[in-house]
Amino acid sequence: xxxxxxxxxxxxxxxxxxxxxxxxxxxxxxxxxxxxxxxxxxxxxxxxxxxxxxxxxxxxxxxxxxxxxxxxxxxxxxxxxxxxxxxxxxxxxxxxxxxxxxxxxxxxxxxxxxxxxxxxxxxxxxxxxxxxxxxxxxxxxxxxxxxxxxxxxxxxxxxxxxxxxxxxxxxxxxxxxxxxxxxxxxxxxxxxxxx
Amino acid sequence: xxxxxxxxxxxxxxxxxxxxxxxxxxxxxxxxxxxxxxxxxxxxxxxxxxxxxxxxxxxxxxxxxxxxxxxxxxxxxxxxxxxxxxxxxxxxxxxxxxxxxxxxxxxxxxxxxxxxxxxxxxxxxxxxxxxxxxxxxxxxxxxxxxxxxxxxxxxxxxxxxxxxxxxxxxxxxxxxxxxxxxxxxxxxxxxxxxx
DNA sequence: ACGCGTGATGGAACTTGGTCCCATCACTGT
DNA sequence: ACAGTGATGGGACCAAGTTCCATCACGCGT
Numbered sequence: 001x002x003x004x005x006x007x008x009x010x011x012x013x014x015x016x017x018x019x020x021x022x023x024x025x026x027x028x029x030x031x032x033x034x035x036x037x038x039x040x041x042x043x044x045x046x047x048x049x050x051x052x053x054x055x056x057x058x059x060x061x062x063x064x065x066x067x068x069x070x071x072x073x074x075x076x077x078x079x080x081x082x083x084x085x086x087x088x089x090x091x092x093x094x095x096x097x098x099x100x101x102x103x104x105x106x107x108x109x110x111x112x113x114x115x116x117x118x119x120x121x122x123x124x125x126x127x128x129x130x131x132x133x134x135x136x137x138x139x140x141x142x143x144x145x146x147x148x149x150x151x152x153x154x155x156x157x158x159x160x161x162x163x164x165x166x167x168x169x170x171x172x173x174x175x176x177x178x179x180x181x182x183x184x185x186x187x188x189x190x191x192x193x194x195x
Numbered sequence: 196x197x198x199x200x201x202x203x204x205x206x207x208x209x210x211x212x213x214x215x216x217x218x219x220x221x222x223x224x225x226x227x228x229x230x231x232x233x234x235x236x237x238x239x240x241x242x243x244x245x246x247x248x249x250x251x252x253x254x255x256x257x258x259x260x261x262x263x264x265x266x267x268x269x270x271x272x273x274x275x276x277x278x279x280x281x282x283x284x285x286x287x288x289x290x291x292x293x294x295x296x297x298x299x300x301x302x303x304x305x306x307x308x309x310x311x312x313x314x315x316x317x318x319x320x321x322x323x324x325x326x327x328x329x330x331x332x333x334x335x336x337x338x339x340x341x342x343x344x345x346x347x348x349x350x351x352x353x354x355x356x357x358x359x360x361x362x363x364x365x366x367x368x369x370x371x372x373x374x375x376x377x378x379x380x381x382x383x384x385x386x387x388x389x390x
Numbered sequence: 391a392c393g394c395g396t397g398a399t400g401g402a403a404c405t406t407g408g409t410c411c412c413a414t415c416a417c418t419g420t
Numbered sequence: 421a422c423a424g425t426g427a428t429g430g431g432a433c434c435a436a437g438t439t440c441c442a443t444c445a446c447g448c449g450t
Contacts, residue, residue, distance in 0.1 A: 009415070009416045009417070009427080009428085010416090010427060010428065014427080014428090035405090035406065035407085036406080036407065036408085037406090045428080045429090046428075046429055046430070047407095047408090047429095047430090048428070048429060048430070048431095049427080049428060049429075051407090051408065051409080052427080052428080055408095056407075056408070057406095057407065057408090083390065084389070084390045085390045119322070122322060122325065123318045123319065123321065123322040124318060126318065126321035126322045126324065126325050127314070127317060127318040127321045129321065130317070130321050146386070146389075148382055148383065148386040149386045149389045149390065151354070151358075151386070152351065152354065152383055152386040152387050152390060153390045155350060155351070155354050156347065156350070156351075156387070156390065159346070159347065159350050163346075187343055188343065188347055189390070191341070191343040191344045191346070191347040192347050192351070192387050192390070194279070194341075194344045195278065195279045195280045195344065195347060195348045195351065195384070195387070204397095204398080204399085204444075204445040204446070205397095205398060205399065205445090209398080209399090230434090230435065230436085231435080231436070231437085232435085240399080240400090241399075241400055241401070242400095242401090242436095242437090243399070243400060243401070243402095244398080244399060244400075246436090246437065246438080247398080247399080250437095251436075251437070252435095252436070252437090
């Protein structure tokens, strides 16, 4: 044998294995009837290791936390002449390019279905949403947008992001997230004029 | 003694005593360094009884759940000619009349300060906010407001409610919640035109 | 007066999420 | 060879939350 089977000390991608195991178990038995020990076992790990990778049981579905950076960066990078909404659109584009890639669509849909079945997970999602809104608000303020305007634009941006995420993850046609998000943001903008 | 001291089997207002005890302990030691057993003991009760009155430790600060009904009722009761925003204003008025009365201002301020120190409590508050937004959205839809418009109006209404709650609970002048809310809603509306 | 159902409470046992701390052991560089 | 490093295993422990049963004042009917 030219290449002796050198078994690595540990299987790689522990976090990803934990996420996959958790998602499968949540789909099968439901979130609340799945213990952390079971998730860890299915991933070939232990409870200790689970909590070394994730702060708590919920977080296993909210780990890839690159969103904040992308949104803040996208808003900051928008041209100086852009309106608040245009800056937000710029940010959503970045998210579509870097985070919600086509390869992640199916995972996103499954994740969303699981979250929809459990209040604890919805609670965590709501908190993440608050964080994103706050970050976008700050990013807009740094463009010298007035406080309340920043707040409202961020809120509507977060709403558009949420709706776009639903539309995108539920659809099977190959629409890019960026396209969906741009259209959603336009829809939201139009709707806000009718209030 | 004309009135023999007939000690009632149980002290009355168990829930309210638990809320008061919890708020005091959270202020003193912080939410996470307070156990449910301690809250119950301070209220002269036990852990069992605590969980009979509240679903979980967080809920002790989110109990008086009359808001949803008030908002939905207020929106439904608005004149048929009212715009979505005017219907929401009508709802916020009802909240000021029935829930956020002057007598509750100080409690609200203390409660808000405690929530601000703890992510778990913020998570719960975020979830409650989602619920309120969803209820308002539905109430607007029932007025035949288009889906997305309902959604946006509810979102901005919830934002105004949140900001108004902060303004109102932080101020010492005797401003009525309804007044603060009306002004806040106008501010939000104006800001949304600048996005 | 007596007995009985009711309802809010007490209390104990148990599961699970989450923390802490220490042991293990392949890999790496000196 | 040898010591340090880093991801892991594992056990003790605490607090949240559930379940189930016991208690006991009150009111009501007989």
